[in-house]
Amino acid sequence: MTRKEWLLLITLSIPWGGSFLFFKVLVDELPPLTVAFGRVALAALALNAVLALRGTSLIRFRRNWGAFLVMGLLNNAIPFTLFAWGETRIPSGLAAVFNATTPVFAVLLAHAVGAERLTWPRLAGVAAGFLGVAVLVGPGALAGGGGGVLAGEAACLLAALTYALASLYGRRFRDIPPVVAATGQITGAALALLPLAAILDRFWTLSNPSGAAWASLLGISLLCTAFAYLLYFRILATAGSTNLMLVTFLVPVTALLLGHLVLGEAITANAIAGMALIAVGLAAIDGRLLRWRAPRSAGA
Numbered sequence: 001m002t003r004k005e006w007l008l009l010i011t012l013s014i015p016w017g018g019s020f021l022f023f024k025v026l027v028d029e030l031p032p033l034t035v036a037f038g039r040v041a042l043a044a045l046a047l048n049a050v051l052a053l054r055g056t057s058l059i060r061f062r063r064n065w066g067a068f069l070v071m072g073l074l075n076n077a078i079p080f081t082l083f084a085w086g087e088t089r090i091p092s093g094l095a096a097v098f099n100a101t102t103p104v105f106a107v108l109l110a111h112a113v114g115a116e117r118l119t120w121p122r123l124a125g126v127a128a129g130f131l132g133v134a135v136l137v138g139p140g141a142l143a144g145g146g147g148g149v150l151a152g153e154a155a156c157l158l159a160a161l162t163y164a165l166a167s168l169y170g171r172r173f174r175d176i177p178p179v180v181a182a183t184g185q186i187t188g189a190a191l192a193l194l195p196l197a198a199i200l201d202r203f204w205t206l207s208n209p210s211g212a213a214w215a216s217l218l219g220i221s222l223l224c225t226a227f228a229y230l231l232y233f234r235i236l237a238t239a240g241s242t243n244l245m246l247v248t249f250l251v252p253v254t255a256l257l258l259g260h261l262v263l264g265e266a267i268t269a270n271a272i273a274g275m276a277l278i279a280v281g282l283a284a285i286d287g288r289l290l291r292w293r294a295p296r297s298a299g300a
Contacts (some may be wrong), residue, residue: 016224027085040225042217064176103246133274179230
């Protein structure tokens with residue numbers, strides 16, 4: 001990847017790192033389906049407004065409506081609901097660990113469909129990155145118990161798998177402007193979740209959320225969804241699906257740094273070791289580490 005693509009990837013990790021915190025605040029007051037629907041509904045309104053300001057609309061892309069709906073299900077409706085539901089049973093940090101398995105699924109799926117060749121360095125890089133995330137979060141996140149913990153973990157793991165599927169399916173949007181692709185998929189997700197949230201949650205009958213919940217909903221909708229998916233499709237178009245999934249390794253690092261800068265939380269030895277492993281994993285998957293070693297070996 002180019003330096004510009006790495007910068008975009010790091011930028012994308014910032015709002016997505018905050019989404020787990022927002023989810024945790026929201027599911028304390030609202031049902032998971034309502035949280036997922038609220039997230040995509042507000043984001044869809046914002047993105048359609050952006051299209052209107054640009055003098056266009058999704059009507060011009062009606063041939064892609066079916067693909068938008070599928071992408072919205074895979075990349076938003078299903079994983080957002082699963083993560084929201086999972087975080088009612090497990091800590092947000094542990095949810096982030098399972099989210100970091102997305103590149104594992106992406107690499108394996110890309111190899112299975114013949115999209116990208118699976119090499120040992122890339123596979124080793126994915127393993128190193130996931131190990132780094134596990135070290136970063138530490139054993140404390142794995143503590144706890146109860147009958148619902150395993151179900152929450154399974155939900156988050158399934159969400160990571162759907163993200164990987166979406167990264168492959170999203171290749172068909174490379175010729176569509178990022179703002180259109182983002183608006184289409186988010187709108188499709190909102191339309192898919194609307195009847196479910198209405199029938200199962202009857203969201204209009206729920207008690208009025210607190211100010212913190214409203215702030216979290218706006219943050220997760222406008223920053224973590226509308227803005228983030230504009231970056232997502234831009235990176236996907238140039239860097240490829242597997243490289244795009246590297247953002248899931250950066251998300252826990254971003255969350256840690258934000259906690260230190262904003263909340264004054266300490267950066268532990270586990271965090272330093274975890275970030276080092278993640279850096280090695282990213283370099284191996286990107287190929288820079290091998291390209292750096294090759295000339296040195298040849299010179300020797």
